[in-house]
Amino acid sequence: MAEIYDLHCHSTASDGALSPTELIKRAHEQGVTSLALTDHDTTAGLAEARAAAAASGIKLISGIELSTSWHDKCFHIVGLGINPDYGPLAQATQNLQTVRLERAEKIAQKLEKKRIPGAFEAVKRAAGDSMITRTHFADFLLSQHHVSTQQEAFDRYLARGKPAYVSTPWAELEQAINWITESGGIAVLAHPLRYKLTANWMKRLLTAFKEAGGQGIEVVTSRISADEIKLVAGYAARFELAGSAGSDFHNPENQWVELGRLAPLPPHIKPVWELLEVQG
Template identity: 60%
Template sequence: MSDPIYDLHCHSTASDGALPPAELVGRAKLQGVDVLALTDHDTVAGLAEARQAAQDCGMRLIQGIELSAGFESHCLHIVGLNIDPTNGQLLEGIGRQQITREDRAQKIAQKLVKKGIPDAYPELRAAAGNGEITRLHFADFLVKHGYVATQQDAFDRYLSKGKPGYVPTAWAPLAECVAWIRQAGGVAVLAHPLRYKLSTKWLDKALGQFKAAGGQGIEVVTGRASIDDIRLSYGFALKHQLYASQGSDFHAPGNQYLELGRLAAMPAGANPVWDLF
């Protein structure tokens, strides 16, 4: 009998994913995923729908979230797994993050107007409803209206640091985000550690603070990870005595490298994060 397939990082329309939570769960089931964590950005709004869909199709759902956290002048993403989404301290923290996100969205839109790109905010707010507006939404807007050809072009020309639509954001500190997850009974995992383009020295410093705050895991296998990436990430897991997690970071159909459940094997001997729940 083969081992269960875990995918512990993905997104729905509650944040910047393309599929509603129930459809996301259905797609994961079709892809052979046995255990799925829904980890929307700074919100737990999609979990109830996902939980019901998982129950209906016989899949195990891990309730999760992905929090943006401040570390020095950087933004790190912390995945919370196996959380209680009704925890008061977590919800209070999420509320603060959502105010920050809304403020950033309005400021990005204002900067785009100055570059001759109007109407981004009203269109995105109407499309998102009560959901979160992320930079990926702005990237899709720029593609849709012909300002750029691809999402990556949108980030390269408008949305990345130093570009005309970039807005520096004061996220809650790393230790505070980890504390919210722990207070909600969850496991804190540093997401996609190599994506921040930090030097080894700085990533070690971040992981030291993360571990001291109560962080317990690091993503070793991600949808985009090469064999070398996995080896490097696993090295950080061993060095800092962190559990190894894996997740596709799925957002939308159509990207063969970011499909639900399509993940390389975990390194032999790794301590999987799901042992904690």
């Protein structure tokens, strides 16, 4: 049986729609053989996912997606094969919970000024003990009929430069990579084309990422074209980074993004899962 890797997805521990158990079940149904649960800034879903994976025969890779700052921009770094009990990383996730809660309060205040009340209470209720993300706010705006889609919520209210956007002091890029690597994991730059960097800025970012200990880059993601895969594969080759593949799955209602439904990694790119095997 062919191995099918999906090394980027989310559960209800952050902003996914499925519980860790439901996520594993869906991955199994989609033929995924190795799955990394990479919730935003938390490892809270890993224990449940591990139990479900053991029952279904899927290999679970402990992961996280850390929000980081570099040159006043936010970048996401996926950690694969991490030890969630590593002290500094565990403490960092607790600190990030506080940062996200404070950001949520500020976003709600900005929405209140736009005559959209009740956001903070609603997103806290929706998130429960999980991380509060902007997706929770997008869902709230959608439920209150202020927008017709999640994307419209970001485009009109939540994205950088929009009325409810809040600049957030995330961990510095180098520090986040250190948490990942010192916990035994591999740092991977998530969805590199989403940041809309010029070629020069992308080279600067990848130089800093590599110097800090980064080892991989997501070459294959959902809804990526062949030309875009070729472009990112070129960066991977130039900076000697392993290639990763991840759907960034959040919600089964999104018909365009599915667990394991990914283009093949270009054959000349070293797969990041080979590094995970060496790592043991």
